[in-house]
Amino acid sequence: MSDPLHEVLEVLLALYASKGRFPRPNAVTQQQRNAVRQAGPIIVRRLVEILGDAPSRAQSNALLETIRSSNEGINKYTDENLLALARSEIPVEELKKTADDIQASDKRLPCYEGEWPTLPLPRDKLTNQLLDALAEALVKWFKPNYFTWRDPIRCTACQGETQSIGMGQPTPDDLQGGAGRVELHQCKTCRTVVRFPRDLKYLMRSRTGRCGEFANLFALFINAVGLRGRYVWNAEDHVWNEYYSPGMDRWVHLDSCENARDQHLLYDVGWGKKQSYILAFGPDGAQDVSRAYIKDFAAALPRRNRISEGELEKALADVTRARRAGLSAERLAALAREDEGERRFIYGEQLEDTEDLPARQSGTAEWKAARGEDGKHSS
Ligand SMILES: [Zn+2]
Numbered sequence: 035m036s037d038p039l040h041e042v043l044e045v046l047l048a049l050y051a052s053k054g055r056f057p058r059p060n061a062v063t064q065q066q067r068n069a070v071r072q073a074g075p076i077i078v079r080r081l082v083e084i085l086g087d088a089p090s091r092a093q094s095n096a097l098l099e100t101i102r103s104s105n106e107g108i109n110k111y112t113d114e115n116l117l118a119l120a121r122s123e124i125p126v127e128e129l130k131k132t133a134d135d136i137q138a139s140d141k142r143l144p145c146y147e148g149e150w151p152t153l154p155l156p157r158d159k160l161t162n163q164l165l166d167a168l169a170e171a172l173v174k175w176f177k178p179n180y181f182t183w184r185d186p187i188r189c190t191a192c193q194g195e196t197q198s199i200g201m202g203q204p205t206p207d208d209l210q211g212g213a214g215r216v217e218l219h220q221c222k223t224c225r226t227v228v229r230f231p232r233d234l235k236y237l238m239r240s241r242t243g244r245c246g247e248f249a250n251l252f253a254l255f256i257n258a259v260g261l262r263g264r265y266v267w268n269a270e271d272h273v274w275n276e277y278y279s280p281g282m283d284r285w286v287h288l289d290s291c292e293n294a295r296d297q298h299l300l301y302d303v304g305w306g307k308k309q310s311y312i313l314a315f316g317p318d319g320a321q322d323v324s325r326a327y328i329k330d331f332a333a334a335l336p337r338r339n340r341i342s343e344g345e346l347e348k349a350l351a352d353v354t355r356a357r358r359a360g361l362s363a364e365r366l367a368a369l370a371r372e373d374e375g376e377r378r379f380i381y382g383e384q385l386e387d388t389e390d391l392p393a394r395q396s397g398t399a400e401w402k403a404a405r406g407e408d409g410k411h412s413s
Pocket residue numbers: 189190191192193194221222223224225226
């Protein structure tokens with residue numbers, strides 16, 4: 035089978051069969067996937083939409099609500115009072131030493147050079163290389179030195195599993211700790227309600243949580259040291275961060291739960307996670323970054339069934355337009371150059387998993403297996 039069109043049709047038949055329309059003719063080979071990649075995923079994406087079931091309005095609305103609330107949620111990461119509080123929590127000398135240790139080891143970053151300025155970093159004295167070294171030092175320090183992993187919330191009465199039942203009112207105690215929001219979890223066995231305050235000030239006291247709390251507080255810390263951060267949401271129940279690297283001319287992955295920097299295929303290849311939507315939210319807009327984290331994007335297309343691609347694209351573009359309204363022409367041009375660099379990374383380069391990517395570190399073995407994140411489920 036050398037005819038590319040024939041190859042594309044084979045893949046489409048397999049996708050069609052995967053929707054249960056008729057028995058799967060045969061497994062899709064890597065060669066066929068490569069052919070589809072060359073033939074243009076946009077065509078395939080549209081055909082998947084036509085062949086697949088139309089997303090339900092409820093599913094689409096739920097995703098639009100996630101976009102709305104995630105976009106609203108990032109405003110707190112540039113709040114001057116919270117940033118000042120975060121800076122008082124970050125041991126600058128320790129971070130510098132961590133970076134120096136990394137540079138003295140065989141894991142030396144090629145990007146690192148120059149002297150450390152004092153925090154908060156003066157923009158004019160900051161080299162591009164220092165930004166990357168700082169991001170590396172910050173993500174290596176955060177866990178376990180500052181923040182520790184807390185297992186899925188257990189019942190305080192019987193240690194049974196709990197499920198989220200929404201938000202509750204903060205008590206005077208919670209408010210004093212800085213928690214304006216309190217998550218309520220109910221025990222599936224004895225029905226006891228466990229209260230779990232989630233708030234940046236509170237998290238700087240409790241210093242414990244799951245990936246949601248890690249990514250939430252780390253987003254603030256990224257900005258606090260002078261980097262520009264983004265909050266990244268994944269439809270398969272994980273969140274992480276990114277920082278902008280002028281030296282690398284793109285946004286770079288940071289996962290404070292996993293001490294990971296610039297390991298875009300950590301979840302896909304390392305954890306064996308089957309991902310669909312990965313969306314990044316920052317002060318200058320929202321972006322679908324799924325391709326930056328999924329090695330075989332064509333194979334992920336059938337999983338993207340919550341919203342039409344056109345509606346998703348428009349919703350994210352609307353967020354970006356609103357966030358950039360009123361910026362100077364100079365700033366808009368700079369952001370457009372960044373967008374171009376990001377597009378080159380997402381669409382241009384073939385993602386390579388050259389290094390050994392680890393299975394998930396955070397959480398218990400049982401919990402990871404239940405979530406399909408123990409690296410044992412990849413095909
Ligand atoms: Zn219980």
